[in-house]
Amino acid sequence: MPDQPVDEGCSIAATLAAVGDRWTLLILRDLFRGVRRFEQLRSDLGISRNLLTDRLQRLVELEIVHRVPYQDRPIRHEYRLTAKGADLSPALVALMRWGDLWYAVDGPPTLLVHDTCGTPLDQAVSCPACHEPVGAQHIRSRPGPGRMTETTGADR
Amino acid sequence: MPDQPVDEGCSIAATLAAVGDRWTLLILRDLFRGVRRFEQLRSDLGISRNLLTDRLQRLVELEIVHRVPYQDRPIRHEYRLTAKGADLSPALVALMRWGDLWYAVDGPPTLLVHDTCGTPLDQAVSCPACHEPVGAQHIRSRPGPGRMTETTGADR
DNA sequence: CCGAGTCAGTTGCGTTTAGCAACTGACTGC
DNA sequence: GCAGTCAGTTGCTAAACGCAACTGACTCGG
Numbered sequence: 001m002p003d004q005p006v007d008e009g010c011s012i013a014a015t016l017a018a019v020g021d022r023w024t025l026l027i028l029r030d031l032f033r034g035v036r037r038f039e040q041l042r043s044d045l046g047i048s049r050n051l052l053t054d055r056l057q058r059l060v061e062l063e064i065v066h067r068v069p070y071q072d073r074p075i076r077h078e079y080r081l082t083a084k085g086a087d088l089s090p091a092l093v094a095l096m097r098w099g100d101l102w103y104a105v106d107g108p109p110t111l112l113v114h115d116t117c118g119t120p121l122d123q124a125v126s127c128p129a130c131h132e133p134v135g136a137q138h139i140r141s142r143p144g145p146g147r148m149t150e151t152t153g154a155d156r
Numbered sequence: 157m158p159d160q161p162v163d164e165g166c167s168i169a170a171t172l173a174a175v176g177d178r179w180t181l182l183i184l185r186d187l188f189r190g191v192r193r194f195e196q197l198r199s200d201l202g203i204s205r206n207l208l209t210d211r212l213q214r215l216v217e218l219e220i221v222h223r224v225p226y227q228d229r230p231i232r233h234e235y236r237l238t239a240k241g242a243d244l245s246p247a248l249v250a251l252m253r254w255g256d257l258w259y260a261v262d263g264p265p266t267l268l269v270h271d272t273c274g275t276p277l278d279q280a281v282s283c284p285a286c287h288e289p290v291g292a293q294h295i296r297s298r299p300g301p302g303r304m305t306e307t308t309g310a311d312r
Numbered sequence: 313c314c315g316a317g318t319c320a321g322t323t324g325c326g327t328t329t330a331g332c333a334a335c336t337g338a339c340t341g342c
Numbered sequence: 343g344c345a346g347t348c349a350g351t352t353g354c355t356a357a358a359c360g361c362a363a364c365t366g367a368c369t370c371g372g
Contacts, residue, residue, distance in 0.1 A: 009265045011255025012185050012248055018259075022176065022330080029168050033297060038349050048331050053350060074338040076348065084258055089292035091250035092168055093281055098247055099167025100302075102240055103174075107301030109165045112281075115294045119285040125249055125268075129275035136245035138271045141189060145263035146256075178359085194320050204360050209321060230367040232319065 009148055018062055019088065023047055023055050028085065029092055031065065036078040064088070093123050165304055174218055175244065179203055179211050184241065185248055187221065192234040220244070249279050 019025055026045055035044055042052050056079055059065040064085040067077040093112060100108040112121045124133045175181055179201070186197055198208050212235055215221040220241040223233040249268060256264040268277045280289045 010185070011252045011260055011265060013182060014255035014259040015251040016178075016181060018255075020176075020178065020181065022172075025172055025176065026169060029166070032292075039347080042349090048333090049350065050332095050352085051330065073340090074348075076339095086292045087257060088254055089295065090279060090281060091247065091254055093295075094247035094250040095171040096167045098244055099170035099174075101243060103170040104167055104300075104302045109167060109300055109302040109304075111298045111300040112295050113298055114283040114286060114290055115296045117283065117285050119283050121281050121290055121295065122284050123246060123279070123281045125246060125277050125279045127270040127273065127275050128278050129273050130270060134270055134277055136188070136242045139245065139249075139268050139277065140271045142267045142269055144260075144265055144267040146260045146265040148265075195318080198320090204362090205321065206323085206361095207359065229369090230319075232368095 009146075015091070019064070021055075023051060024059065025088075025092065025095070027052070027055055027059070028064070028081070028088055031079060031081050031085065032089065032092060036080060037070075037076075038079075041079075059085070090123065093121075097123060165302075171247070175220070177211075179207060180215065181244075181248065181251070183208070183211055183215070184220070184237070184244055187235060187237050187241065188245065188248065192236060193226075193232075194235075197235075215241070246279065249277075253279060 019028065023045070027041060027047075030041055030044055035041055038052065038056070041047070041056075042049060045052070047055075056065065059079070060067055062084075063082055065079045066082050068080055069075055070078045096108075096110070096112070113119060114121055125135075125139065126133050175184065182201055183197060183203075186200055191197055191200055194208065194212070197203070197212075198205060201208070203211075212221065215235070216223060218240075219238055221235045222238050224236055225231055226234045252264075252266070252268070269275060270277055281291075281295065282289050
């Protein structure tokens with residue numbers, strides 16, 4: 001997928017360049033849920049086969065997903081998240097919460113719970129110094145160590 | 157923008173249907189950073205004018221962004237996040253962190269800090285009962301109250 | 313008051329990407 | 343040996359994107 005407008009030097013742009021197309025995050029959502037096989041993914045998502053082939057290949061190249069054989073004769077593979085793929089979990093959680101908040105009139109269609117105790121989970125941005133949650137209006141952005149060049153002033 | 161494959165009954169799909177195209181999240185990133193005017197957005201993103209017009213209109217329709225006049229003669233508007241738009245902050249933070257983790261070799265290009273104390277922020281999924289952070293492998297998903305119908309078994 | 317400049321679009325056109333349907337191929341199981 | 347499943351591939355059409363040129367409402371400098 002398309003070389004996104006890759007604003008090098010922005011991690012959001014870098015992430016979207018990797019997984020920011022119409023299907024990839026939905027494929028990953030299914031992988032998190034345990035849907036791992038081509039045909040299952042296809043019918044669950046309603047994606048066409050050629051695109052699914054394409055997106056999975058790309059995810060494998062990016063090492064977000066790996067192919068694991070689950071039978072020989074005929075050889076068939078399933079797709080599993082790598083550590084890099086599993087690290088997308090917070091992003092999917094955040095996207096889900098926004099959908100829950102603004103589009104789920106009767107409450108969330110899916111709850112995320114702690115496996116050991118079954119309690120519904122929280123997600124928060126917080127300040128390790130102040131030990132409190134931080135809302136969007138209290139987040140500032142600053143150039144970090146990985147910034148190459150021209151630090152323009154316009155912060156949040 | 158395109159009517160995404162809207163798997164109704166999945167908040168991730170609902171969110172992606174709203175903001176999951178090639179440009180929208182980058183536009184929102186800029187709005188969070190304080191870039192608010194058409195021409196600024198255009199040149200910062202390198203997006204073509206027609207698409208920017210289109211995306212902004214859609215964001216206004218969805219009430220993620222609103223148009224505020226900043227001068228008359230000629231009348232000019234800037235685009236600002238609504239509360240709904242501001243609620244996307246955690247999602248952008250999560251996408252940014254993944255990019256930082258996997259693509260920022262020299263450290264993050266941008267740091268998010270607490271406005272009052274300047275401390276770099278954390279984001280975590282946590283269990284309110286156990287009072288501890290919860291990694292991807294300990295998250296289970298369950299049908300929630302907003303689920304309409306056929307609860308298929310395949311959980312995470 | 314005329315021409316250059318700015319900002320915010322709109323229009324038109326060619327290229328890319330996506331979506332659909334039909335086909336292949338390696339099997340299993342009856 | 344024929345139907346069925348799974349995982350693709352190929353070919354064609356439709357939708358989305360990207361670029362460049364044009365419009366329009368102004369301001370400002372001379």
